[in-house]
Amino acid sequence: MSNLKKVIWAIALLGLIICGILAYNIYNAIFTPNTAFNNETAYVYIPTNAKFTEVKSQIEPLVKNINTFDAVAQRKGYTTNIKPGKYALKKGMNNNDLINSLRSGNIPVKVTFNNQESFNDLARRISQQIEADSVSLVKTFTDEKFLSENGFSSETALGMYLPNTYEFFWNTDANSFRERMLKEYQRFWNTNRTNKAEELNLSKNQVISLASIVQKETVKVDERPRVAGVYLNRLSKGMLLQADPTVIYAIKKETGNYDTIIKRVLYRDLEIVSPYNTYKVAGIPPGPICMPDISSIDAVLNPEKHNYFYFVANVENFGYHTFAQSLSQHNRNKQQYVRWLNQNKINR
Template identity: 45%
Template sequence: MAKEVTPTKRSKKQKSMLVPGLIVLFLFLFVSFSYYAYQIVYTPNVDTKDQETYVYIPTGADYQEALDSVEATGVIIDKLSLRFMAKLMDYDELVKPGRYKLENGWGNRQLIGVLRAGQQSPVKLTFTNVRLRSQLAEKLAIAVEPSEEEIDQLLDDQEYLQTLGFDTTTVVSMFIPNTYEVYWTTTAKDLMERMHTEYNKFWTAERKAKAEQLGLSQKEVSTLASIVQAETIKSDEKPRVAGVYLNRLEKGMLLQADPTVVFSVGDFSIRRVLNVHLQHDSPYNTYKYKGLPPGPINVPNISSIDAVLNPEQHSYIYFCAKDDFSGYHAFAVTEAEHRANARRFHQALNARNIMR
């Protein structure tokens, strides 16, 4: 006779089989979730392919715009996990503008952590071969967030510049060409203040004393340095050229510096200064007006400034380019010697058919 299993006994048996199954299911889900969570947090999600990659998050950008900027770099492997982690870390409430370097192999947690902490990568700011104030604004704007127009507006603000001790004709001398580290989000005004600080650091007590011995202000040194820089690209010749102009100033002579004429005319393609150029009426035309021009004709570099502060002691009054086109100059004490040197150079120009 078959033995009957009561409903109560059957339920107990099913329950005893169900509990281990639930435990296994729970453990499976827990392990799966833990693994996925680990993947989201720690698995590398940045692949730069060993190339320097930066993301720029503009001032005022919101959460969506910030993440769009990150993804636009093209180095994010899993965008969904990045956004999940960003929400988990409250990045939507902690967006900070800046320039951030994305490192190869970063996980989402590390990447979002850097962004929300505002740990910017500094920009190396350099500016060389700057002739005009507008060019200075352009070069500065390449490295920082403020626009060329914003920077140029300050460079043209006479009232503001007076608070720094400059005006619109001398302000370029405040910028000492070097390599500086700044943050991309530096404002135009903060950038000006930084350059003013660097200017004051550059003008040490020793440099100030040398300028005083020459009877020149710091701005006048920079103005003369800009002429020296325009005259020669040879650093070893700069102190000699500076000595020539200092001799002329001491004698009360016209400087007669061709680069100032070119600057006053505004045509920087001129290779040969002619009489028509010399007649141009401008306070920068040192063939017409004695002394130094109102301000620098370019942004002089450190070697040019130091050449003026440490000029070669000599009796030369004249110089002109050598006829071998080496970039060096022939120097003379007398006008007769100078005319002979100039004649040879003009003959060389004519031979090469260089008219202007």
């Protein structure tokens, strides 16, 4: 009987030791730091409909022990409940922290775009920042049903996208991106801006088209209301806008090469047959020649009041322009600019 008790105690003791070892191993697997990167934060991007094997392939270089990560993921049910997005993993996290972050820590990304001239360029820029690819974005941007339902055409649609920095979740799809941009556009056109457009007798699309010309004419935000005033003065007198950037855009649109760099518009360029050639076609072009900044749109809605009808680049204050009320004064200013172009051998 004494030997039986010893055996029982030995088995019990062995069981306790085994349980202790198991508990220790489980504790280590869950709560011991398991990161292998030196930076304070590492980011992983989990695609929509990703399998656990795809997640593991991203995680493996970032952890010391992928097996314990795998075990904890199985135990916490993460392997069958994977969520897409961008996730931040902090240095020193244990497997429990890692799984919790991957399960509920989807963080937004900042999406920025500027004055793109085509939907292909915009799609390329956006696809570098969110999960949606260029093909799906272009298809969504140009969907005729969406455009007609929201007051756009293929010519004016680019004006719906206001250059700025926005927050999105990385796993945003093309449709969701477009819907958010529509809401931003509608929010931008508040009562105040809408009333100002009506006072100018311009539609929203016309304001944006004119603003895109202002955008291309000057990089100086403080000069944009003055440039806008020139074009509005021309429109009020029934004059042609005669804006060089519209001719450059017409050339790009005809060739399909929006990467073309044209620093000097030649007289032969002014003969191009295009609804965007404001040397030939009266009024505002049928659509924007780029996506104008909000500052350019507001410059059109709040133009400087003056009597200028002409302007040319100021070679003594680069980035700005010299303005004139009369054609004779403008021609004198233009001669100085042409001399500068020739001296610097800018022929195209």
